[in-house]
Amino acid sequence: MSLGMALAGCSGPGPGPIERRKNVLFISVDDLNDWVGFLAGHPQVVTPGLDALAARSTVFNRAYCAAPVCSPSRASTLSGLTPQNTGVFFLSQTFASVNGDKPLVDDMFRAAGYRTARVGKVDHIGELYPAPLPGRPPFNNLDCPEPGRDGAFDWLAVDAPDDQMPDYRYAQGGIDFLDGHTRDEPFFLSVGFVLPHVGWWAPKRFYDLYPLDTLVIPTPPADDLDDLGVAGRAIAHQHEHHACITGQGLWAEAVQAYLASISWIDTQVARLVQHLDQSRHAEDTLVVLWSDHGFHLGEKFHWQKLALWERSTRVPVLIREPGQARERRVDNIVGLCDLAPTVLDYCGVDPAYAMDGRSLVPLLHGTDVAWEDRVLTTKDQHNHAIRTPEWRYIRYWNGERELYNEVNDPDEHYNLAGLAEYEALMAELDAYMPPPRA
DSSP states (O other): OOGGGOBOOTTSSSOOOBOOOOEEEEEEETTOOSOSGGGTOSTTOOOHHHHHHHTTSEEEEEEEOSOSSHHHHHHHHHHTOOHHHHOOOSTTOOHHHHHTTOOOHHHHHHHTTOEEEEEESSSSOSOSOSSOOTTOOOTTTTSOOBTTBTTOSOEEEEOSOGGGSHHHHHHHHHHHHHHHOOSSSOEEEEEEEOTTSSSEEEEHHHHTTSOGGGOOOOOOOTTTTTTOOHHHHHHHTGGGHHHHHHHTTOHHHHHHHHHHHHHHHHHHHHHHHHHHHTSTTGGGEEEEEEESOOOEESGGGOEESOSOSHHHHEEOEEEEOTTOOSOEEEEEEEEGGGHHHHHHHHHTOOOSSOOSSOOOHHHHTTOOOOOOOOEEEEETTTEEEEEOSSEEEEEOTTSOEEEEETTTOTTOOOOOTTOGGGHHHHHHHHTTSOOOOO
């Protein structure tokens, strides 16, 4: 018998009430790294809404994406499969374009009798912004284009009403769904926020939270890339954003814009969650919040995601159970591939196929369970990283390797892969990666 249909109170004089099947509010945030208060990724970040949600959730301190780029990561998160089994490795692909009508997690809930809805950017489908942004600047006003996407790397302190901003509309779409759902069937509602994806067009008052003269920015050592090979350096210098931004003296301004975008999204997540908490669904809804991958802001002289280092791969993950009032912390290494099997397991819905991810329900409940503490992250099919509690091991398409001790060197300044004493460890970690490119 499924969890959602379990009976309660059956020992009394008559049959007990049937427990309501749990709803799911599945919240995604685009390009959000660990610069949130509850993960202490940046000392000045202001995220009271996310921190309040974390205070009533299970916080996964070490969660990692399956791929450091939007479409492959989202395909894995929504399917519970690694990129090796979704076949989605590149931004130009979607789950549906490779897998046809194979179901994703919300399709499985719909087949089980749930009402489902998506608002905003959930899967990597459609336009990034469905309506014009107020005060949108001309393309290339910072002169840091990506090939084929002129003006994508840009920012602006917007002077416009909140309700003209796309992410406000996404939060409102979720709120409208909650208000309009008065029927008895359970729901699976996905709400996807776009910021802090570039361009960083956020209301001006959030920029004002971060004065430039006191702002903390990343400080990589000048020789940070000296112990990398050709492949690692090529990723660090991808699109030459660092040279472009620092050449214009705009490093602090870019960090300010990213932080402002995070604080703006924080208010929209708070709006949505607060409305849920005031609704008839408050005691029946599992809340899951995640980001598709992290983002560099000059660490290793790299900008954007698209890398296999910690800043690109570590993501915030929160799960709040119905009625949960206190924070729990989990230090196990988990992956975004684990989210689909988790919500299915929690709600008693059968998966449509075997998944690579593992249900996190035992970790939510503190159950003593054997857990393999490692996550594989793949970039562009033939570049891989393994993250364990102590190590990050990277192997590139050309055989180059990097190894970092995450306990002693959390900023990943010292590549140990060239030292003979670590060959046995790297051979052991190689066994958990796909075979090298032929």
